[in-house]
Amino acid sequence: MRQPKIIIVGGGLAGLMAAIKVAEAGVTADLFSIVPVKRSHSVCAQGGINAAKNLKGEGDSTWKHFDDTIYGGDFLANQPLVKGMCEAAPAIIDLLDRMGVMFNRTPEGLLDFRRFGGTLYHRTAFAGATTGQQLLYALDEQVRRFEAEDKVKKFEGWTFLSAVLDHAGVCRGICAMDLKTMEIKTFACDAAIFCTGGIGAVFGRSTNSVVCTGSAQSALFQQGAYYANGEFIQVHPTAIPGEDKLRLMSESARGEGGRVWVPKTPQDPRPARQIPETERFYFLEEWYPKYGNLVPRDVATRAIHKVVYEMKLGLAGDPAVYLDVTHIPREVLERKLEGILEIYQKFVGVDPHVEPMKVFPAMHYTMGGLWVDNENQATNIPGVYAAGECEYQYHGANRLGANSLVSCIYGGGIAGTAAVRYARSLESGCENTSPAVYERERVRQQDISDALLNQHTGTENPLAIWREMGDVMTENVTVIRYNAAMQKTMAKLDELSERFKRINLQDRTQWSNQTLNFVRELGNMLILAQVITLGAIARNETRGAHYKPEFPDRDDRNWLKTTIASWDAGKIKLDYEAVDISLLPLRERKYTAAK
Amino acid sequence: MADKTFIVKIKRQQRPDEAVRWEEYELRYRPHMNVIICLRDIAEKPFTRSGSESTPVSYEANCLEEICGACAMIVNGKPRQACTALVDDLEKPIRLEPLTKFPLIRDLQVDRSSMFENLKRTKCWIPIDGTYDLGPGPRMSPETQEVGYALSQCITCGNCLEICPKVNEHSNFVGAAIVSQVRLFNMHPTGAMHAGPRLEALMGPGGIEDCDNAQNCVKVCPKGIPLTESLAAVNGQVLVHAVKSFFRGS
Amino acid sequence: MSVAATDSKTSYLLDKLQSLSGVIPIGAFLAEHFWSNSYALVSVGKYNDVSRELQQIPWRIFVETCVLFIPILFHGLYGIYIWWTGKSNAIGHPWMANWLYVLQRWTGIIAFVFIGWHLYTERFLGHGVTSYADVQRSLLNPWYLTFYIVGITCASFHLGNGLWNFACKWGIAVSVPAQRAAGWFGAAVAVAFTFIGVAIVLALHYGAFPMGSYVQ
Structure with missing residues (x-):
C-alpha cells in the first residue's frame, strides 16, 4: 500500500491536534509554521475550555452546552457538528488532562470549573489564566514526541504562499517560502490541512498575534476556496488599549466576579476608589440582571459602546470603562487570575488589585473563515482541509467564550482523521502529479516576490497602508455597521489596493527579509478585508456580532443563511447556503432574562 | 512645540557572515511605548539619525503580551522580552542587541x-x-x-x-x-x-x-x-x- | 547547547567527584588540619607532639597520596577545566550569586597555588618532618605571612561557598529558603575557618599562645 503524504499548515492547537491524529494513523505529517509552533497564537487564549462535565452538581449536560453555543451564535451555525463538538468536549478535557495539562484542581484532586460568558453553568476548565498556553504546550509536547519518532517533520520558519492545484483543481501540494533564505519551494502532498488561525491584522490592531494575518486563507480563497460568514467578527468587550496591540483582558476576570462600571456622572474627575457605590453605574448588571457581567461578548461590547458613545459616560471622556476586580479577595485573584492581572500591571504600570482596570472593546476573533463541509472539515478544493479559527463551522454569528479552544481541538482532530482517509482513498497520489504542475506554481510565486523586489520606483510604505486599512476596518466594520460607512470603506480599500501596487519594499535583500513577507501578506489582507466588508454590507439584519442599527432585528426569513464568498475572475462573488437547523428550533436571543 | 524624541541604538548585522554595525535612530516619544513600537516606527521610516537610508530591523515577535517567548533580545544589556520593555522605564539611549548565545540570523533575530x-x-x-x-x-x-x-x-x-x-x-x-x-x-x-x-x-x-x-x-x-x-x-x-x-x- | 546524544556518563561522574572531593576528603582534611594546627595556640610541646603523631601514622605516604595529593590535584585541575567551560558575566550582571560564582573560581585558583606551595615548602622540602620552630621560621617572613593569610582566606571562602554549592548541586537544599539557609551555613563555615586559620598563623608569627593556660 502506498504511504500517503499529508501537510499541515499552522502549528496552533488545531494544527497540532491534526498532526497528532495523522501521526497516530501511521501517516507522516509535514508541519509548516511561520513561528516555532510553541509560539503560536493559541498561547494567548486565557480563560479556559468548555466541556459540560457537570462536576459541580448543577445538572449541566452536553445538550445544554450545545444549546448555549447555538443560541449564543444566534442560530447561524450548522447544528449537527456543533452538537458533535459539545458531546466530544468532556473526552477532550480528559485527553488534555492525560497529556499533563496543569488544570486547576479541587481539593479532591479533580478538575475545577469556572463560569464563563453566555452560560449559567460552571463549565469551563482552566489552567490558571493561561489555559491556551497550557493546552498548546501539551499538544506541542505530543507532537514533539512524534517528531522524535520521525512521524512528524516540522518546517518552522516557513510561510505558506499557495496550494499546488493540478489540472483537475485537486490539491497536490503547497508552495511555501523559507523566511530565512527567502527560498520558494513546493512540497508535494495528498492532502493539506490548514490551521492558520485568525485574521486580526486585517483590523490593524487587535487582540491577535502578529502572525494572525489571514494571508493563507486569502491565498486559498484566491485559488478558489470558499470563504464563509466573513462578516462575523467578534469584538472582545474588554481589552487593554495599546499602540502595538490591544491586549486581551480575559472574560475570566468577569467569570471570577469582576464588575464593569462607569461613574454615573459624566467625566467624573475622582479616582475610581473614591467614587461611592451609589454613584457607580453597573450597566451590565442593571440591563441584564440574569447574566449580569457575564453576558455574551457581542452584548457586552455593544453595551460598552452605548455607554461610551451614546451616553457619553466613558472614563474622563475617553473610550474606556472600568473592569473592577478590587473587591475580590487577593488570594482568589492570585490563584485564579494572576496571569492576566500581571499583563495589565506590566503594560499599564497600574496594580489591578488596587485600581480598577481601564478597558475597551477590541477586535478579537473571526467566526467566519474558510468554508468547510458539514462532516470532514473539507473545503471545496479536493484535498484541502481546514480547522480552527481559520474555518467558519462552529460559532455561528458569535462565539461563546472558552469555546474556541474546544473547537480547535475537535476540528483539528476531525480534519486529521478525514485527511488521512481521503489520502488513502486516492487512486493516484501526488507522486503521479507532473513536476510541471509544481514548477508552474513555484514560478508564479517566485515572480510575485521578484516583482516586489525589483520595483524600485515605489513610494508607498507597507506599514502605512496596513495602518490605514486597519483603522478604516475597525471604525466601520466592527461593533456598529452602517451600509454607507461600509461603502466608503470599500472605496478606501480600493484606493489602498491601488496604492499597494506602488509599494516601496525598503529592504531588497534575500535574507530574512521580513518586509517582503509582510508585503505579500498585506496584499492578501486587502482582499480579505473586502470579503468581510462586502459580506457585512449585504447582510441587512442584526445577528450575533453583526449589528446594524438600520436593521436592528434578526431576520430569519431572509438571512438565516451562510454567506459564501468566492473568487470569480478577480472579483468577489457572494452566494448563500441554508443553515442546518435540524436539531434546535429557532428562538429569539436575548440575555435580559433566562432563555 | 517640538515633539519629544529619544534615541535607540541597534546592533545590526545583515547576515551572520557580514560585519556588525551600530545604527542610531531618533524616534518620537509617545506615552506607553515599548521596544516593539520603536521597531515598528523604524520600519515605517527606516532612516538613521544621521539621515541615511537603512532597512527595517529584523526581529522576532508574535503575541506582544509576553506569553509566546518570541521577542527576547538584549535591551540595555539585559536579556528580556521586547514587548514588556517599556520606553518609560528604560535608560536612554536605548540599546538593542540580539541574544548572543544562539546563532544569529539577522539583526535582532536569532535561531533558538x-x-x-x-x-x-x-x-x-x-x-x-x-x-x-x-x-x-x-x-x-x-x-x-x-x-x-x-x-x-x-x-x-x-x-x-x-x-x-x-x-x-x-x-x-x-x-x-x-x-x-x-x-x-x-x-x-x-x-x-x-x-x-x-x-x-x-x-x-x-x-x-x-x-x-x-x-x-x-x-x-x-x-x-x-x-x-x-x-x-x-x-x-x-x-x-x-x-x-x-x-x-x- | 545540546544534550549530547552519547550515553557517556563520564563527565557526570567526573563532575560529581570534583564536587564531592571538595567536601570529602579535602574539606574534611582542612578541618582536621586546622584542628591539629590549632595546638600552636596552646603550646610548642603540644604542637610538636601532635605533629609527630601525624607524621608517624601507618601507611603515611599511601594515606597522603589518596586522601590529599590526588584529590587536591584532581579537584584543582578539573576545577580549572570547569572554569574554562564557563564565561563569567558578573560585571554586567552584579547579582550576589553571580559574584560568588566568580569568586569561587578565583579563590579556588589562589588556594590551589597556595596549597601547592605550602605542600612543597612544608611537606617536601622538609621531607615530611616539621616542627613548631620550622613553621615559625617561615612565618616570620612578612611575605610568607601575607601569602598564608590570603591562602587561608581563599581556601576558607572556597570551602564555605563550595558547601553552599554542594547543597544545591546535590539536591540537598531545593527550596529557596533551604538554599538560603545553606548559604548562611556556608558563610558561617567560611568565616569560622578564616578566623581559625588566621589565628593560627598569627600566633605562630608572633610566637603567642592565647590558649597557653590550658597547659597544666
Missing part, C-alpha cells in the same frame, strides 16, 4: 531551535497511550498543580541561557529552562513513570552537572519560574537515579 531540540532529547512529554477516550487523567492535589503550573509557564524565550555563564562555546549546557521542564514532567503522575530516560539524558555532557549555581537564570526569567529550585531538585533526582541504577541496575 536548539532549545526545542533539547526538549526532544530530554523527552519532555507525557507518553499517553493514544488520543482515544480513556477517561480522566490521574488525580492531582491542588498543591502539586500549583508547582506544576508555575513550571509549565516556561515560554522557551532563552533568557536563562543567555544570562548563564555556563552556556557558551566551551560548554554544551542545556540551560535552566530545559532542566525545569524535566522537573515538570517528572512530577506528573504519569510522567514520573518515565523519569529515568529524562534523567539519563541530563546525565550526559551538557546535562545537569554543567550548572555551576551562578543563579542568574532566575533573575531574568520573565515568568518568574523557580529555576534554581528546579535545578537543585533535578540534581537530586539525577543523583538518586544514578546511584540506584548503579547499585540495583536499571
Whole structure:
C-alpha cells in the first residue's frame, strides 16, 4: 500500500491536534509554521475550555452546552457538528488532562470549573489564566514526541504562499517560502490541512498575534476556496488599549466576579476608589440582571459602546470603562487570575488589585473563515482541509467564550482523521502529479516576490497602508455597521489596493527579509478585508456580532443563511447556503432574562 | 512645540557572515511605548539619525503580551522580552542587541531551535497511550498543580541561557529552562513513570552537572519560574537515579 | 547547547567527584588540619607532639597520596577545566550569586597555588618532618605571612561557598529558603575557618599562645 503524504499548515492547537491524529494513523505529517509552533497564537487564549462535565452538581449536560453555543451564535451555525463538538468536549478535557495539562484542581484532586460568558453553568476548565498556553504546550509536547519518532517533520520558519492545484483543481501540494533564505519551494502532498488561525491584522490592531494575518486563507480563497460568514467578527468587550496591540483582558476576570462600571456622572474627575457605590453605574448588571457581567461578548461590547458613545459616560471622556476586580479577595485573584492581572500591571504600570482596570472593546476573533463541509472539515478544493479559527463551522454569528479552544481541538482532530482517509482513498497520489504542475506554481510565486523586489520606483510604505486599512476596518466594520460607512470603506480599500501596487519594499535583500513577507501578506489582507466588508454590507439584519442599527432585528426569513464568498475572475462573488437547523428550533436571543 | 524624541541604538548585522554595525535612530516619544513600537516606527521610516537610508530591523515577535517567548533580545544589556520593555522605564539611549548565545540570523533575530531540540532529547512529554477516550487523567492535589503550573509557564524565550555563564562555546549546557521542564514532567503522575530516560539524558555532557549555581537564570526569567529550585531538585533526582541504577541496575 | 546524544556518563561522574572531593576528603582534611594546627595556640610541646603523631601514622605516604595529593590535584585541575567551560558575566550582571560564582573560581585558583606551595615548602622540602620552630621560621617572613593569610582566606571562602554549592548541586537544599539557609551555613563555615586559620598563623608569627593556660 502506498504511504500517503499529508501537510499541515499552522502549528496552533488545531494544527497540532491534526498532526497528532495523522501521526497516530501511521501517516507522516509535514508541519509548516511561520513561528516555532510553541509560539503560536493559541498561547494567548486565557480563560479556559468548555466541556459540560457537570462536576459541580448543577445538572449541566452536553445538550445544554450545545444549546448555549447555538443560541449564543444566534442560530447561524450548522447544528449537527456543533452538537458533535459539545458531546466530544468532556473526552477532550480528559485527553488534555492525560497529556499533563496543569488544570486547576479541587481539593479532591479533580478538575475545577469556572463560569464563563453566555452560560449559567460552571463549565469551563482552566489552567490558571493561561489555559491556551497550557493546552498548546501539551499538544506541542505530543507532537514533539512524534517528531522524535520521525512521524512528524516540522518546517518552522516557513510561510505558506499557495496550494499546488493540478489540472483537475485537486490539491497536490503547497508552495511555501523559507523566511530565512527567502527560498520558494513546493512540497508535494495528498492532502493539506490548514490551521492558520485568525485574521486580526486585517483590523490593524487587535487582540491577535502578529502572525494572525489571514494571508493563507486569502491565498486559498484566491485559488478558489470558499470563504464563509466573513462578516462575523467578534469584538472582545474588554481589552487593554495599546499602540502595538490591544491586549486581551480575559472574560475570566468577569467569570471570577469582576464588575464593569462607569461613574454615573459624566467625566467624573475622582479616582475610581473614591467614587461611592451609589454613584457607580453597573450597566451590565442593571440591563441584564440574569447574566449580569457575564453576558455574551457581542452584548457586552455593544453595551460598552452605548455607554461610551451614546451616553457619553466613558472614563474622563475617553473610550474606556472600568473592569473592577478590587473587591475580590487577593488570594482568589492570585490563584485564579494572576496571569492576566500581571499583563495589565506590566503594560499599564497600574496594580489591578488596587485600581480598577481601564478597558475597551477590541477586535478579537473571526467566526467566519474558510468554508468547510458539514462532516470532514473539507473545503471545496479536493484535498484541502481546514480547522480552527481559520474555518467558519462552529460559532455561528458569535462565539461563546472558552469555546474556541474546544473547537480547535475537535476540528483539528476531525480534519486529521478525514485527511488521512481521503489520502488513502486516492487512486493516484501526488507522486503521479507532473513536476510541471509544481514548477508552474513555484514560478508564479517566485515572480510575485521578484516583482516586489525589483520595483524600485515605489513610494508607498507597507506599514502605512496596513495602518490605514486597519483603522478604516475597525471604525466601520466592527461593533456598529452602517451600509454607507461600509461603502466608503470599500472605496478606501480600493484606493489602498491601488496604492499597494506602488509599494516601496525598503529592504531588497534575500535574507530574512521580513518586509517582503509582510508585503505579500498585506496584499492578501486587502482582499480579505473586502470579503468581510462586502459580506457585512449585504447582510441587512442584526445577528450575533453583526449589528446594524438600520436593521436592528434578526431576520430569519431572509438571512438565516451562510454567506459564501468566492473568487470569480478577480472579483468577489457572494452566494448563500441554508443553515442546518435540524436539531434546535429557532428562538429569539436575548440575555435580559433566562432563555 | 517640538515633539519629544529619544534615541535607540541597534546592533545590526545583515547576515551572520557580514560585519556588525551600530545604527542610531531618533524616534518620537509617545506615552506607553515599548521596544516593539520603536521597531515598528523604524520600519515605517527606516532612516538613521544621521539621515541615511537603512532597512527595517529584523526581529522576532508574535503575541506582544509576553506569553509566546518570541521577542527576547538584549535591551540595555539585559536579556528580556521586547514587548514588556517599556520606553518609560528604560535608560536612554536605548540599546538593542540580539541574544548572543544562539546563532544569529539577522539583526535582532536569532535561531533558538536548539532549545526545542533539547526538549526532544530530554523527552519532555507525557507518553499517553493514544488520543482515544480513556477517561480522566490521574488525580492531582491542588498543591502539586500549583508547582506544576508555575513550571509549565516556561515560554522557551532563552533568557536563562543567555544570562548563564555556563552556556557558551566551551560548554554544551542545556540551560535552566530545559532542566525545569524535566522537573515538570517528572512530577506528573504519569510522567514520573518515565523519569529515568529524562534523567539519563541530563546525565550526559551538557546535562545537569554543567550548572555551576551562578543563579542568574532566575533573575531574568520573565515568568518568574523557580529555576534554581528546579535545578537543585533535578540534581537530586539525577543523583538518586544514578546511584540506584548503579547499585540495583536499571 | 545540546544534550549530547552519547550515553557517556563520564563527565557526570567526573563532575560529581570534583564536587564531592571538595567536601570529602579535602574539606574534611582542612578541618582536621586546622584542628591539629590549632595546638600552636596552646603550646610548642603540644604542637610538636601532635605533629609527630601525624607524621608517624601507618601507611603515611599511601594515606597522603589518596586522601590529599590526588584529590587536591584532581579537584584543582578539573576545577580549572570547569572554569574554562564557563564565561563569567558578573560585571554586567552584579547579582550576589553571580559574584560568588566568580569568586569561587578565583579563590579556588589562589588556594590551589597556595596549597601547592605550602605542600612543597612544608611537606617536601622538609621531607615530611616539621616542627613548631620550622613553621615559625617561615612565618616570620612578612611575605610568607601575607601569602598564608590570603591562602587561608581563599581556601576558607572556597570551602564555605563550595558547601553552599554542594547543597544545591546535590539536591540537598531545593527550596529557596533551604538554599538560603545553606548559604548562611556556608558563610558561617567560611568565616569560622578564616578566623581559625588566621589565628593560627598569627600566633605562630608572633610566637603567642592565647590558649597557653590550658597547659597544666
